[in-house]
Amino acid sequence: MTIQQHRALESLQSLLRGRSLSELREQVEPKHHELAAKIPSGSEISVERITARWNVLSAAAASRAELLDERTEMQAPLYARNVENFIGTVKVPVGVIGPVRVNGTHAQGDYYVPLATTEATLVASYGRGANLLSAVGGCSAATINEGVARSPAFAFNTLYDAGQFVAWVLSALPQITEIVESTSRYTRLKDTRVSLNGNHVYLIFDFHTGDAAGQNMVTIATHAICSFIARESPVRPSYAFLEANHSGDKKASAQSFIFGRGRSVTAEVAIPRELVQKVLHTTPEMMARYFTMSAIGGVLSGTIGVQGHFANGLAAIYLACGQDVACVAESAVGVTRLEVNDAGALYATVSLPNLTVGTVGGGTALPSQRACLDVLGLAGTGNANAFAEVCAAVVLGGELSIVGALVANEFASAHERLARGEAKVTGSSAEGERA
């Protein structure tokens, strides 16, 4: 969070906005006058509790009708295991695209994909991309890795003690594996990594979590492991933590980019030259040039991986389908590559190493989220890898569509029309673009 000299002066003026420094001081210091009324807290959902909260929020009474509409009120109890301090629901518009044909190692067929977003042109652009994939017989996709990491950490007095601990943990892996299996029918320990830093040890456990995204399952399994360690370890840590930020949870990290976290999928498609010209209004060569310039642009800006806008498509599917949208922070990492192949066609591929998705658990059973999974045809057990492959397919189409719009200089048009109040965006034209 570095500020240039000239910007710093400007920011300072903007901070002060005519206030003196001592007035500013007064504003930023803690204040001990009486606090506004507290929100009654808890996970229980009842008319009384909800009403009690809205009473506190009396100043925003008009909002109640929008958040606590009749249907929401009726279905309120269904949310009890997904939220606390419940006051209603926020409604996010859903557009549907497709069919997108996916020829995957798990996903097979033509999918209609619901996308929830408030950002105009997103659905149109992804829709254009999906249609392009389907027009050539669909994209190929493969799930090449699975596993969710948790990283407890243990502090010792000396490097020797740390080493002795590691030696014991390695010898106890068979027991640890059993303990993990006792925590859930679906949680399995796949792999263990050791990260040693002087007298500190981080253990990175990698779990299989069935068809769930599994973040809670791995927390519970790791808790069981840590209890076992506390009981049985011949060398006692000075202190230990269930998770010490070495797992990549909820953030872009080089480690997860390299090892994968969640499901790792790669997808590809080849688009004949004529179709590139007809649908994207440009040539494979110009698409490849854009790729080079934007890949180097990504490198120059210091991203993890290089890609265009994975976050847009992933956030929209995650939101529609009851995934944890906070995980977009870690999932929106990967690599896009565009080339002209030997046949003169446009070859395009995306790799997404960190798809933290599931088709059971989390928000997947909530009424409207479950409805979206049903639209997609991938609700419930047995579908998580297929869901991940559909995510990759949608992202691949989205990359093609936005790059096409940028290359054909059609990227800004839709936004300009929106700004002028002309809300016409058609998926069949190249205008359906945004970043």
Next chain:
Amino acid sequence: MTIQQHRALESLQSLLRGRSLSELREQVEPKHHELAAKIPSGSEISVERITARWNVLSAAAASRAELLDERTEMQAPLYARNVENFIGTVKVPVGVIGPVRVNGTHAQGDYYVPLATTEATLVASYGRGANLLSAVGGCSAATINEGVARSPAFAFNTLYDAGQFVAWVLSALPQITEIVESTSRYTRLKDTRVSLNGNHVYLIFDFHTGDAAGQNMVTIATHAICSFIARESPVRPSYAFLEANHSGDKKASAQSFIFGRGRSVTAEVAIPRELVQKVLHTTPEMMARYFTMSAIGGVLSGTIGVQGHFANGLAAIYLACGQDVACVAESAVGVTRLEVNDAGALYATVSLPNLTVGTVGGGTALPSQRACLDVLGLAGTGNANAFAEVCAAVVLGGELSIVGALVANEFASAHERLARGEAKVTGSSAEGERA
């Protein structure tokens, strides 16, 4: 997306699942049988268009009631400028926390913060954190930078031509500044950076966008700049793109982490030892130890910045308040620091350089999103910096709460109860935790 030898073999087995390689080949290859019916596309919202789409989705007819409920159907036209291919809304449960007292350069007072999430314990944990801040008179916060970047790119034959182009652009900045101002009442060019890579030039324009998040505004302004350049530049680029991935848009990047993108906010609080013990059930010293271990954990996993779970709080506020949730990918980057200060209290600070938020535009005017902004008291013009400071406050409280739970070994408990079907999570206890 690297796979270890032993994992690769396992993945291969999992891919094949009893299939032969040639069966697998058949599955992943493009298929040219007839495609399922296409979704009628477009941004127009009418009963006919919506019905036409649901007719295509006939297999999922039961879902219609959940997505296209009565109220959604009635309000459907309100979504016309935010989505295409509309079929309904997804409902995300909202919990409210607070009041959180913020003593900011822009935010002043006690805020009730709506959080939309499907992840249990998130609201309870952030609520505990918010209460902790308020118990000590609130946190301090400062908005120290503003600006949204776009990065058009221009290719030339030679380095010399590229340099001549840069010289001309620098001389034309006064005109470019005027052009930008002509595109909107609110868009202002703040700064220009030049990134030169042989015969390729990336211009990184940094804009002020008023109270909007501004991603569309800067696209439109950059389009106008590019048109001006195309008309007036004495040296013609071989090709040029409105955006070439050097802006950090929708992704974690070192550049945005260092320069800021959107609004840059830092917040702090000091918690007396007794309160740490009473609320977090631990000591400032143990919190500081966790900080060191987790900061190094973050470094060891190769994150940009080091923090705990900014993504959780940001995704929940963004979603409730009509922000672009895809931007969580770039916003969930920053630094958390915990220390014992000279008074023996716990000092905590967070820095969030990339808050791409606004209180006008995007999804902020949609019915339930606007209702959430009203609950917060920050709807409309004049409020974007205050909104950013509230985001930072919530994130600061969330970091304290989760670290407290990890240190006091209470992190896994709530998850375990949930797993056992005991959905009791109370904000007043330390159990309200998740990662």
Next chain:
Amino acid sequence: MTIQQHRALESLQSLLRGRSLSELREQVEPKHHELAAKIPSGSEISVERITARWNVLSAAAASRAELLDERTEMQAPLYARNVENFIGTVKVPVGVIGPVRVNGTHAQGDYYVPLATTEATLVASYGRGANLLSAVGGCSAATINEGVARSPAFAFNTLYDAGQFVAWVLSALPQITEIVESTSRYTRLKDTRVSLNGNHVYLIFDFHTGDAAGQNMVTIATHAICSFIARESPVRPSYAFLEANHSGDKKASAQSFIFGRGRSVTAEVAIPRELVQKVLHTTPEMMARYFTMSAIGGVLSGTIGVQGHFANGLAAIYLACGQDVACVAESAVGVTRLEVNDAGALYATVSLPNLTVGTVGGGTALPSQRACLDVLGLAGTGNANAFAEVCAAVVLGGELSIVGALVANEFASAHERLARGEAKVTGSSAEGERA
């Protein structure tokens, strides 16, 4: 420093090598028996002091003749300002390549470049690259930025105090600029950046250091600034440090990659197809394909920038010409790009943002280092930017040569001959390659 489970077990065996854990413990614990004799320390160089040291090193008496040869003994006093605890010199073989023609904004003409290395085939490969550049009339090069950063840090009680401090520093920049100029005839303050993290402030001062690499000059200037701040600041820091690791000194960093540190140079060349075929035994298209595959390879391995082996050429020039070789850690960062241009030629460019080089100061005046600078024709004042451009030219040639060898599958041959004891490496063949 993560170890896989299976590797960890193996490492453990390797650590133990038949020892029991308690034997191992005994070995790694501190030991308090009497220490071997201490090396007499100091920077004074005299026969007595040198002899006293060799007396301590009596076990290695035979080494003395190699390190303290007659000429070294004679010239010993010349090293007094460059080393302490002097015992002799290490001799590194120097090969010379060229002429390499550089058409730079500062370097102009045909340069013979001395390269010091112990790694076979390095000189041959860089020589081949240099000849290739010269064969097409030389490469173009431009120095586009200069500046060396130092980053003192200041801790305060609160964010407000930190902000007040920043406001004062910004207002005191004219005085600070004068203070800097008083520390040396050549040091100039170019720019100041502020990095704020709660109650911690890092100031990043960027200095112009004339023709010196300037690391000492900026330390001295920053010391003067810190003394001024200690004397004059209206708000007292709790503690402050002259440098707190925010300057990028001696390490690869995203910040220096983005902002530059030292001299920033970009260079380019276009090689006609026939010459690519004749000298590199491949085509521009295959070179471009390698570029894509290796750029993505770099991204997948998480490097800062993407390039091939900048470190090889830079270390060899730095070492020959009295530069600080530790700075290779920060200088060996940048971007290589290879493309087929519209004329069907191979276009190649390198960007090196962090060339921390000088032609005065450091080791540049030592006898053999000065001799190398004389071979190059760039000793003394007025030559530092030209020297930086020659570095970029050499690096550009080296990238072309190694990529050519990899593409033509000639990379391993020279190494294999070396392994078989056939030490024939000829610069005119493609064999002169190593990584």
Next chain:
Amino acid sequence: MTIQQHRALESLQSLLRGRSLSELREQVEPKHHELAAKIPSGSEISVERITARWNVLSAAAASRAELLDERTEMQAPLYARNVENFIGTVKVPVGVIGPVRVNGTHAQGDYYVPLATTEATLVASYGRGANLLSAVGGCSAATINEGVARSPAFAFNTLYDAGQFVAWVLSALPQITEIVESTSRYTRLKDTRVSLNGNHVYLIFDFHTGDAAGQNMVTIATHAICSFIARESPVRPSYAFLEANHSGDKKASAQSFIFGRGRSVTAEVAIPRELVQKVLHTTPEMMARYFTMSAIGGVLSGTIGVQGHFANGLAAIYLACGQDVACVAESAVGVTRLEVNDAGALYATVSLPNLTVGTVGGGTALPSQRACLDVLGLAGTGNANAFAEVCAAVVLGGELSIVGALVANEFASAHERLARGEAKVTGSSAEGERA
């Protein structure tokens, strides 16, 4: 390589230096007048060849005496397998420090460490650090991983073909392992990783290379693997490269930081409070505060790992002891951590995952380099891991010494004296510092 607007204008002025744009153009364009005489190239070392080169360099005749001194001329043939185009040697002054006591898993005892550098105060500062370690009975050190990576890459038409190739490679690992062993008595394949990116496959082979740094050995082994693949693979790649930049060779990379490359060592020491006060003139608490501020400083500047100045010590040992100094670019990455331990002492640890060092091969057999290894007592087979542990010990001491100087505000003093021509630097005082 981004330039700020105001800097860009300044850089432009500096580039032009009074020249018009067309004069500048003329200077940077290729020039086709006759080239200066070419350096006779080749690896053969004979009086004739050397003389022929110096004849070309006639303008720098005076330099010959310094580079081609009598002893160098006499020993010239010894350099034939380490350099091409030989013209002499550059002499780098060597200072010796120690004894540093190392209690390692491989290094055991008191070591005198030769450091070659031209940077004043470096040896004194590392000497102070070494003495500090020895004063407490030495540091502990452990080699926890070994392995050098090479990454050939293979391009296919489709993801399916790529997958089929991977399946075959995995099945052929036993043969590949044998092939590797046939290339050298010492090269062993330890591990294989697969990185899949659409239709591109990178194989990352990790080798054990005995006591050699092994970069050439792994090239030769990988060449043999690639030949085997070319002969035997049932699916033919469109093209393939022996190395495609996914190995981390000669550059800082997240991958090597996480997985290790070369030898991975961690070292630690605890310094009692009194000794911190006596030698470093400060307290453990202030050292810990510096650690926090500088660790965050490193994070804020976007480094891989966080450390102070590993590069200084590593470059000096590498250079003295015949290591490949270009590898400093990859080796100078890691983590330093300073804390106050439960006994109130200063705990310090360093982790260096990428020590690409060896005690045989490379430059280790050259006369003066071998002499330095003899001073160290670690020449020849059986010593590489011990050498790596000594590197870590030296680096640990160096981190303590420089941090001590920064905290005690003694960092700039020695530099200032040097600037004033007072070349007195004594290892026993805290002045012996530089960055």
